[in-house]
Amino acid sequence: MAWQLCLALVGQRRRRIEPDEGEYRLHEAAGAAPELRLTEPGDPHAVARWLRATGWQVAPTWPPAAVELLNLYWPMLAAPQPAAPQPAAPQPAAPQPAAPQPATPQPAAPRGIAIAQLSQSLDGWIATRDGDASVLLSIALHRHRLRLRALADAIVIGASMAAADDPALREDAGPQDGLPMRIVLDPTARVSPSLALFNDARAPAIIVCGADHQRLAESRWGKGRVIGVPVIKRRLDLKTLLARLRERELDVVLVEGGGSTIAHFLEARCLDRLHLAQTGVLLGSGREGLHSLGSAVSPHEPQRPDARLYRIGDDLMWDCDLRAPAKSRSAGDGERRAAARLVVPGEFMRIA
Numbered sequence: 386m387a388w389q390l391c392l393a394l395v396g397q398r399r400r401r402i403e404p405d406e407g408e409y410r411l412h413e414a415a416g417a418a419p420e421l422r423l424t425e426p427g428d429p430h431a432v433a434r435w436l437r438a439t440g441w442q443v444a445p446t447w448p449p450a451a452v453e454l455l456n457l458y459w460p461m462l463a464a465p466q467p468a469a470p471q472p473a474a475p476q477p478a479a480p481q482p483a484a485p486q487p488a489t490p491q492p493a494a495p496r497g498i499a500i501a502q503l504s505q506s507l508d509g510w511i512a513t514r515d516g517d518a519s520v521l522l523s524i525a526l527h528r529h530r531l532r533l534r535a536l537a538d539a540i541v542i543g544a545s546m547a548a549a550d551d552p553a554l555r556e557d558a559g560p561q562d563g564l565p566m567r568i569v570l571d572p573t574a575r576v577s578p579s580l581a582l583f584n585d586a587r588a589p590a591i592i593v594c595g596a597d598h599q600r601l602a603e604s605r606w607g608k609g610r611v612i613g614v615p616v617i618k619r620r621l622d623l624k625t626l627l628a629r630l631r632e633r634e635l636d637v638v639l640v641e642g643g644g645s646t647i648a649h650f651l652e653a654r655c656l657d658r659l660h661l662a663q664t665g666v667l668l669g670s671g672r673e674g675l676h677s678l679g680s681a682v683s684p685h686e687p688q689r690p691d692a693r694l695y696r697i698g699d700d701l702m703w704d705c706d707l708r709a710p711a712k713s714r715s716a717g718d719g720e721r722r723a724a725a726r727l728v729v730p731g732e733f734m735r736i737a
């Protein structure tokens with residue numbers, strides 16, 4: 386039910402309508418995205434309520450594992466332009482059993498969010514040398530990835546991943562309103578227009594190239610399917626790209642890989658969150674993960690993002706908040722421990 390609520394909340398976010406204050410039931414019809422519908426106060430089947438002062442809240446009967454799932458996906462569910470006054474601070478992760486209506490976490494909702502996800506092996510590789518990443522995606526991590534896709538307005542991949550995997554990026558994690566825009570970062574328009582994601586009528590796809598290659602790209606893909614952005618030191622200007630996506634109301638951007646693309650986003654400080662999973666597999670060699678972080682991270686001043694650690698299936702995943710104040714190496718042990726909370730299944734149950 387927590388996941389159905391996530392899908393319903395993302396529908397609310399996309400409609401950009403401020404909900405009416407009150408209690409809501411979850412309405413599910415076969416093949417349709419779940420919806421939240423206003424109900425009578427005190428309805429025992431109400432799953433959530435919305436108050437202008439507090440935002441969304443769930444019933445106190447929700448188990449911690451379900452609240453934890455909402456916590457994990459909350460940054461992608463929050464309205465990008467909150468109409469309500471912001472709550473003073475995020476609420477605790479789990480509900481207090483005694484409280485009448487404990488709140489789900491209410492973030493300081495940003496105008497938009499960019500979130501990246503990556504799975505790496507125990508020895509730090511993100512795919513085999515010939516580009517196969519499937520061994521690093523357990524069923525549970527695959528489901529998590531599908532869920533991230535379902536909540537995103539746009540999915541960004543790099544040219545190498547597009548060429549190596551030819552992913553269709555259209556499997557979904559349950560009925561939802563439309564599919565996210567698929568976006569390939571390809572500065573010189575080198576990938577083939579025959580790739581699966583450019584030939585799928587169900588979901589739109591866009592190519593992002595350097596402004597100097599825009600004409601060439603438009604001649605191959607058509608005008609409406611190309612975004613040209615400035616290139617700075619051989620890198621696409623990602624801040625401009627995110628601004629252009631937000632003009633199209635693509636507020637929640639999932640950067641799905643591969644490693645260099647996510648590294649570029651990190652370097653340009655264009656990521657709000659990073660979901661970095663480690664799978665219990667040794668590959669020996671392969672494709673590098675978050676390499677070439679350049680000026681964004683220095684070994685002399687290592688960053689310690691505010692993070693929570695989840696166990697997903699048999700794997701571990703860091704959920705790093707890259708906008709929260711970074712913890713420096715000098716942070717005390719207690720402070721570090723406070724920043725990392727271990728979460729185990731349920732699927733998402735917090736034990737520490």
Ligand SMILES: NC(=O)c1ccc[n+]([C@@H]2O[C@H](COP(=O)([O-])OP(=O)(O)OC[C@H]3O[C@@H](n4cnc5c(N)ncnc54)[C@H](OP(=O)(O)O)[C@@H]3O)[C@@H](O)[C@H]2O)c1
Nearest residue numbers: 504512516518543544545546620621642643644645646649
């Ligand atoms: N384990 C996982 O979770 C996971 C997830 C996704 C993908 N993968 C694997 O990752 C591999 C591909 O990763 P990768 O690191 O080799 O490549 P990648 O990130 O897919 O693509 C990198 C390329 O994209 C273009 N690009 C991306 N961002 C750019 C920017 N800001 N400015 C300019 N160009 C930009 C550049 O193209 P040009 O080369 O044309 O300059 C760059 O070389 C695949 O094997 C895939 O299976 C693994």
